[in-house]
């Protein structure tokens with residue numbers, strides 16, 4: 001017997017109203033992640049889409065902008081890929097820095113800042129990652145970038161298989177790797193969304209005859225391949241000369257050969273399936289690590305974490321870790337200075353296919369002035 005029916009109805013209406021408000025707020029936040037973060041390309045860049053190279057991506061959430069700038073002198077061509085893993089900000093911020101500052105004198109420069117666009121629309125479950133980071137510019141204003149997920153969004157790829165079988169090699173990996181762009185190369189024009197994305201990038205490498213291509217990453221400081229250059233055997237001589245050049249600048253980048261039996265990765269398949277010289281680079285990002293404490297925007301920007309300081313004191317890390325942590329500016333400076341050194345070496349090794357890019361800040365400039373000084377047009381010399 002219900003003596004208080006009227007009261008129950010009011011409560012039900014209130015709860016329903018509250019649920020609708022929560023849905024509206026979270027739905028708005030969710031939809032706000034559907035587009036791309038703003039970019040301010042330097043003069044001379046033309047904007048294309050990856051679907052211009054592989055039509056199978058057109059109209060899908062896997063399509064992504066590709067920017068190209070041609071120098072006045074003919075030369076080779078270079079691709080800088082950021083955002084293969086959208087939870088590794090130094091990669092896509094470094095690609096953005098090139099896009100927003102570079103002046104190409106010789107050859108062609110291609111930049112894809114947000115390689116896995118779908119991965120930028122979500123965060124990894126149970127990692128408590130921030131959804132955005134804000135980088136302060138020299139005028140005090142901020143540039144905001146999404147902090148996404150290593151994986152393609154479940155909206156685009158669902159369900160996750162128990163085992164991921166890499167098609168061209170038959171290699172078996174854990175099921176979640178099926179959503180990882182850097183296990184999907186050389187891709188498949190009729191495959192899963194991420195296999196089609198990988199195929200699109202391969203088509204760009206082949207179609208534009210890219211001489212040298214970079215895939216920019218970050219990894220946790222307790223991972224052995226960090227502050228490192230990973231080179232395909234065809235890229236190794238160039239990479240070794242670059243690593244020596246960087247030591248001369250007091251920038252230590254470990255040099256690692258791309259394992260021949262590990263398939264699906266850019267540094268392996270770009271080299272095996274195209275004529276490009278592939279390079280993957282890793283900086284150290286404590287906000288991805290297993291030892292970290294609170295995971296928030298501050299950690300992503302500063303890399304300061306007391307558990308990492310303790311691990312460093314116990315000799316458990318593969319990289320130096322001082323009281324300054326691993327700030328984003330330092331991580332970006334490492335990627336940018338390494339790319340600049342590679343371009344210099346490429347011109348020495350193969351003058352005809354050299355690519356010359358001006359107006360890109362050096363390592364010390366970025367550390368001293370902060371990466372924000374080189375975003376959004378601020379800090380340019382012209």
Ligand SMILES: [Zn+2]
Pocket residue numbers: 084085088217218219
């Ligand atoms: Zn990565």
